[in-house]
Amino acid sequence: MNAIIAEESVLHGWLSGFKAGLGAMTADAIFFVLAALGVVAFVEEFPTLRAAMVGVGGVLMLYFAYGAAQDVRSSFRPADAGVEGASGGDAAVDADADRTAATGFTKAFVLALTNPYQILFWLTIGVGLLDPGTLDVLAETPYVGARLAGLLVVETGSPALVVGFFGGILVWVTGFPAALVGAERRVNSLAPVVAGASALVLAGFGVLFLSQAAGAFLS
Numbered sequence: 455m456n457a458i459i460a461e462e463s464v465l466h467g468w469l470s471g472f473k474a475g476l477g478a479m480t481a482d483a484i485f486f487v488l489a490a491l492g493v494v495a496f497v498e499e500f501p502t503l504r505a506a507m508v509g510v511g512g513v514l515m516l517y518f519a520y521g522a523a524q525d526v527r528s529s530f531r532p533a534d535a536g537v538e539g540a541s542g543g544d545a546a547v548d549a550d551a552d553r554t555a556a557t558g559f560t561k562a563f564v565l566a567l568t569n570p571y572q573i574l575f576w577l578t579i580g581v582g583l584l585d586p587g588t589l590d591v592l593a594e595t596p597y598v599g600a601r602l603a604g605l606l607v608v609e610t611g612s613p614a615l616v617v618g619f620f621g622g623i624l625v626w627v628t629g630f631p632a633a634l635v636g637a638e639r640r641v642n643s644l645a646p647v648v649a650g651a652s653a654l655v656l657a658g659f660g661v662l663f664l665s666q667a668a669g670a671f672l673s
Contacts, residue, residue: 455562456630461522461652462558463631464638464645471634474558475627481566482576482623486616489576490584504570505670511568512663518561519656525649571596583619586611 455478463471566572575594582589589610592602608615638644 455566457522457652457655458518458558458562458565459627459630460634460648461525462561463634464648465525466558468631468635470558471631472627474562475623475631477559477562477564478566479620479623479627480559481563481572482580483620484567485573485576486580489573489581501670505667507568507570507573508663508670509667511565511570512660512667514565514568515656515660515663518565519653519660522649522653522656526646526653583610583615584613 455475459471459474459478462474574596578594579589579591587610588607590603591606591608593599593604595602634644634648638648
């Protein structure tokens with residue numbers, strides 16, 4: 455999610471990065487409601503369905519990684535960019551900004567909906583936020599949870615904790631794009647670097663997801 459937010463921010467501006475973050479946050483909100491109602495518990499009960507979701511998520515990540523890689527070259531801007539013809543192109547720029555912002559939201563939202571680990575998060579940690587007791591947050595982290603167990607244990611059972619959790623997400627998806635856009639205005643080469651890093655992150659996880667899906671179907 456952060457790779458998509460970063461790419462959208464440096465290539466298309468703060469609004470696009472913010473809307474990408476809202477896309478991921480919207481998926482989280484949907485999963486939270488469905489998990490609280492017990493609707494998405496069947497994902498864990500049917501390994502084949504989960505494997506299919508992992509495969510779809512992997513394909514989407516590779517597709518978005520390809521797009522990010524293509525954006526690397528186009529993200530190099532000339533030194534006088536934005537000076538010549540700025541007044542004549544304002545309408546086109548605004549239209550393009552609206553279009554890319556919507557694209558960022560859709561990319562993050564669709565990718566989040568096909569991420570079984572995001573569903574698993576809400577089936578474990580997310581729902582646990584409402585149950586009185588304690589919750590070992592980092593213990594549920596995929597792959598490295600056993601090594602992180604006990605590092606972050608919180609008291610649960612208060613709706614304020616859920617509100618604070620989503621409030622924290624909102625602060626992140628607001629501040630992270632703003633920081634990247636501010637840095638990109640000072641460093642012309644930042645956009646292609648971020649786009650390239652985003653492509654590598656998405657491609658890496660895409661290959662990982664596809665290998666896991668293939669292993670699940672072949673086992």
